[in-house]
Amino acid sequence: MARVTRPDWASLGLLAFVVAFFVFMLAPILVVVVVSFTSASYVAFPVPGWSLKWFWHIFEYEPFIDSLIVSFEVAVGATVLSCLIGIPACLFLARSRAGWASAVMTFLLSPLSMPMIVIGFAGLFFLSWVGIGISFTALLVTHTVVCLPYVVRTVAGVYRSVPRAYEEAAAILGANPLAVFRHVTLPLIRPGIMAGSLFSFLTSFDNLPVSYFFGSADTNTLPVVMLSYMEHQFDPSIAALSTLQLLLAVVALLVVDRLYGIDKMTVTG
Amino acid sequence: MTEMTDVSPPRGRTALRPWMLVLPALLFLAGFFVAPLIDNGARSFLGEEGGFTLARYWQLLSDRFYLGVIFETVALSAGVTLISALIGYPVAYFLVRKAGKWSGLVIFLLIAPLLTSIIMRTFGWQVLFARRGLVNNLLVDQIGLLDRPLRLLNTPEIAIAALVHVLVPFMVLSIASVLQGVDRRLEESAQMLGAGRVRTFFEVTLPLSLDGVGTGAILVFMIANGSFVTLVLLGGGLQTLPLLIYQQFNTTRDFGMASAMSTILLVIALVCLWLQLRLVRRQGG
Numbered sequence: 217m218a219r220v221t222r223p224d225w226a227s228l229g230l231l232a233f234v235v236a237f238f239v240f241m242l243a244p245i246l247v248v249v250v251v252s253f254t255s256a257s258y259v260a261f262p263v264p265g266w267s268l269k270w271f272w273h274i275f276e277y278e279p280f281i282d283s284l285i286v287s288f289e290v291a292v293g294a295t296v297l298s299c300l301i302g303i304p305a306c307l308f309l310a311r312s313r314a315g316w317a318s319a320v321m322t323f324l325l326s327p328l329s330m331p332m333i334v335i336g337f338a339g340l341f342f343l344s345w346v347g348i349g350i351s352f353t354a355l356l357v358t359h360t361v362v363c364l365p366y367v368v369r370t371v372a373g374v375y376r377s378v379p380r381a382y383e384e385a386a387a388i389l390g391a392n393p394l395a396v397f398r399h400v401t402l403p404l405i406r407p408g409i410m411a412g413s414l415f416s417f418l419t420s421f422d423n424l425p426v427s428y429f430f431g432s433a434d435t436n437t438l439p440v441v442m443l444s445y446m447e448h449q450f451d452p453s454i455a456a457l458s459t460l461q462l463l464l465a466v467v468a469l470l471v472v473d474r475l476y477g478i479d480k481m482t483v484t485g
Numbered sequence: 486m487t488e489m490t491d492v493s494p495p496r497g498r499t500a501l502r503p504w505m506l507v508l509p510a511l512l513f514l515a516g517f518f519v520a521p522l523i524d525n526g527a528r529s530f531l532g533e534e535g536g537f538t539l540a541r542y543w544q545l546l547s548d549r550f551y552l553g554v555i556f557e558t559v560a561l562s563a564g565v566t567l568i569s570a571l572i573g574y575p576v577a578y579f580l581v582r583k584a585g586k587w588s589g590l591v592i593f594l595l596i597a598p599l600l601t602s603i604i605m606r607t608f609g610w611q612v613l614f615a616r617r618g619l620v621n622n623l624l625v626d627q628i629g630l631l632d633r634p635l636r637l638l639n640t641p642e643i644a645i646a647a648l649v650h651v652l653v654p655f656m657v658l659s660i661a662s663v664l665q666g667v668d669r670r671l672e673e674s675a676q677m678l679g680a681g682r683v684r685t686f687f688e689v690t691l692p693l694s695l696d697g698v699g700t701g702a703i704l705v706f707m708i709a710n711g712s713f714v715t716l717v718l719l720g721g722g723l724q725t726l727p728l729l730i731y732q733q734f735n736t737t738r739d740f741g742m743a744s745a746m747s748t749i750l751l752v753i754a755l756v757c758l759w760l761q762l763r764l765v766r767r768q769g770g
Binding site: 226227230231233234237238240241242243244245246247248251258259260261262300301302304305307308309312314320322323324326327329330331332333334335337338339341342343345357358360361364368418422424425428429439442443446447450454455458459461462465466469 | 504514517518525528572575591594595597598600602604605609610612613617622654713717718727730744747750751754757758762
């Protein structure tokens with residue numbers, strides 16, 4: 217299927233446009249990575265010299281570390297909780313032909329479409345009324361609302377593409393439903409679970425509009441602390457933290473991609 | 486036999502009732518997503534001394550200031566959506582039709598920014614456009630075009646650029662997925678029948694890919710509508726509903742008013758969701 221495309225002005229123009237587009241997309245990210253290695257005590261670009269001191273500074277500023285731990289716990293907790301309630305729902309919804317099943321699916325995905333600031337604001341007042349106000353539990357529960365759609369969408373997408381025949385064969389051969397799930401279904405949908413969990417984790421970890429409303433000394437997440445830091449100071453420690461966060465995301469993506477081939481899912485899904 | 490484990494497969498023995506598998510998720514969202522939103526809506530109608538009131542909505546929809554804010558919210562989202570579509574379309578076209586063996590790289594470059602935190606990108610814009618940032622540095626010292634640094638941060642233009650930066654990948658991916666399904670033979674037929682490349686594009690390719698533009702536009706509009714971190718840090722004097730809710734919560738502490746504004750934002754989101762569902766149904770997806 218080799219197609220001969222002669223270079224022409226329209227194609228060259230398009231290529232130039234795409235290159236400019238990616239400069240626009242990558243410039244704000246790359247400058248932050250560069251600034252995080254600066255030796256200066258202020259933010260300037262280009263940087264006057266190189267050092268790792270701003271990475272060390274992160275560990276000296278206690279709120280960063282404390283909130284990093286909170287963020288990590290919330291992200292893991294919300295992801296696990298999303299999987300526990302989301303995967304069973306997918307098992308039914310992805311195979312059901314009932315009319316109400318697609319309505320339920322839409323409902324489970326709908327938190328994606330709601331403004332997060334509204335979910336956070338409304339959640340704070342409601343959960344205070346219920347009695348779990350500003351607490352780790354409240355943070356966990358609200359993050360799960362936001363994370364659940366990522367798990368449901370990815371797992372349901374993968375499960376839909378799995379032919380029924382495997383499960384039917386196992387059932388005919390005498391496996392009970394639990395055994396069919398453990399030995400047939402689960403291994404088949406594992407890529408979806410991994411990818412969905414990754415999106416869920418990253419979404420929670422980066423969430424600011426929801427976490428903001430549940431902020432206290434014990435429940436401030438990393439983005440909340442970074443925002444308040446940025447509102448008062450402008451120094452390269454934010455750059456260093458951002459670079460670390462990006463590194464974490466890239467490593468996680470590469471690992472999941474290496475194990476399960478994530479690109480196929482994100483683009484077609 | 487009435488007991489139900491979470492892990493039974495979808496079509497187990499009928500006594501297990503497979504539909505019960507959706508209950509945990511359904512109940513969870515009912516309790517922690519729908520109930521708070523209803524509670525929030527109810528609060529916006531609750532008068533200062535109890536009782537029902539429409540005063541807040543009357544104020545929001547008649548006061549010049551609030552009307553201006555609502556208009557600015559919608560106009561900003563619409564503007565960001567339009568710019569994303571204009572920038573995103575050529576990139577999607579390139580990805581599907583021209584990238585060939587480079588398409589993996591293009592997709593990677595599109596998705597990579599989605600992995601960065603919103604704080605990081607905002608910080609990046611500040612580094613680029615601060616008084617001693619890269620852009621001023623180039624304009625003043627390197628090229629010598631200006632003799633004084635420009636005030637670039639805290640202008641609406643930078644805030645819009647930052648929002649487009651966050652949202653345009655969604656637009657590109659939406660358009661690309663539809664463009665991929667456009668039958669190339671239709672374009673070839675048009676050209677064989679004598680249409681030029683420009684005419685083929687505007688009369689065949691573009692109309693066939695408009696569904697992708699629509700899907701992307703609703704998605705971008707919806708996210709732009711609720712975004713506030715970018716505006717808090719790069720604001721440029723723009724006043725939108727999310728920003729106002731943030732301020733009401735922080736400083737004014739008029740929670741009833743913030744609830745009413747949240748409800749308006751929610752209604753806009755629901756309209757978008759409805760449009761999205763209609764579009765998806767038409768595509769038969």
